[in-house]
Amino acid sequence: MSGTLTTTAVTRAEYCVVACAEAWRDAGEVLAAPMGTVPTIGARLARLTFSPDLLLTDGEALLIGDVPAVGARAEVVEGWLPYRQHLALVATGRRHVMMGASQLDRYGNQNISCIGDWARPARQLLGVRGAPVNTLNNPTSYWVPRHSGRVFVERVDMVCGVGYDRAAAAGPAASRHHRIAGVVSDLGVFDFPAPERTMRLRSLHPGVTVGQVVEATGFPLRIPDQVPYTREPTAAELRLIREVIDPEALREREVPA
DSSP: OOTTOOGGGOOHHHHHHHHHHHTTTTOOSOEEEEOSHHHHHHHHHHHHTTOTTOBEEOSSSEEESSOOOTTSOOSOEEEEOOHHHHHHHHHHTOEEEEEOOSEEOTTOOEEOSEESOTTSOSEEOSOSTTHHHHHHHSOEEEEESSOOTTTBOSSOSSOOBOOHHHHHHHOHHHHTTOOEEEEEESSEEEEOOTTTOOOEEEEEOTTOOHHHHHHTOSSOOBOOSSOOBOOOOOHHHHHIIIIIIOTTOTHHHHSOO
16 A cells, blocks of 8 residues: 555545544543454554554453554563453543444443343343443443444343433432443444433444434434534555554455445
8 A cells, every 4th residue: 555545445444443543532541442343443543643652452461562463463562451450440440442232222321231121032142241330430432333223222122331311310429430432333423412411423434324324223313414524534544554453454344345
């Protein structure tokens, strides 16, 4: 690749990478905890560009000092972060996780546990895992590679990640450190502006229409009069994505053209 790359060459997956990277803009010295290929590329892009103090892991138990390609071994190891210490770090708030979601509602409640009645679910998923602690103790974002009405639902079947309505109802102990920074899907970027704290369409990925997003969402979105497009990656960012971070183009498998 060369510096002659133009915006017409940018794929949907690459817009998603840039949108995920923006979740960690100016984050400072916090741990990035991306879940998924595109968020992982996004966190590494942020580290190499506008968030140089961002802490990265190898996805297991090592804090890494360099930024290897996805799937490659790190050459610089800065520390050891086993599961127990990782959980302790979560409680300090010095971490920004980007989780997945099997279901999300308008207030940002997330479900990754089961589909259907909890007593007799139609489908068993990952389980609650660390979602409640994540959402109540440190900034949380979500990544949804397939935006549909099956994911963006009126009401989640089980609350795992805590949304704004439930955090507020639980009182200051729950809401004090609760912040859902945003949601990135293959169609656009979404957030929860005050005071209503219901999901808003913040930007569309180029090539997507407001109508497509509305049709693929199972609840009414807040939609501004003018919806901007997700920002274009720079030529330098495209080079990093394609040549340094993801030379195998794994991003295109998660978000096909």
